Amino acid sequence: MSEVVQCYDQLASNLSLMAALARAKEWDRLPELEVQCVSVLERLSVVSPQETLAPAQVAQARRLLERIRADQRAVCELVKPQLAHLVATMAGLQKRSELDRAYGAPR
Template sequence: MAARSEIVHCYLQLASTTSLMAAQARAKEWDRLPALEEQCATVVERLKQIRATEPLDPAELDQAQRLMARIRADQDEVRRLVKPQLERLVATMARLQKQGELDKAYGLAR
């Protein structure tokens, strides 16, 4: 595959995966996000390795720019949906740590 078309192909893969991540986040399917994030990381690494021998033609550049805008929008949505979950997780962990410290202080630790 020519480097130019492979670049567009990678952006198509990223757009598809980030769209799926947003859908999974909306459905609160949190356990599915890490595997999708790993897929994105693999594609991003591939993009870093590709050395285009010639610039994208105007149609490819336009398509890549539209895909990047879609990817950013989906990433923003995922972050917006995941952030409250992470905050709850951190609060729960802090509460459990505090409880453990109290149990230990009062000799209730196991």
């Protein structure tokens, strides 16, 4: 298997796992996998220009890319509400802190 296809395969595996973890609301494991994806993408940017793929490998890479995109969309759809909730919670805490400072509430 070409290194380019191996990179796409690793990305597909990581994003599939990320989607499963997001569905299970196991948010703490996502950052580690995201770091791994970045590493694979960096490697892909190095090896991709150096490697010519056979037609079968191009087809395999396209199939993997479709999986990657689908799982990436799923992860985004699952993470966005969590981020919105986190931002709202942080805004509430900031507002409370400002009120405490304004009215001299003990810390």
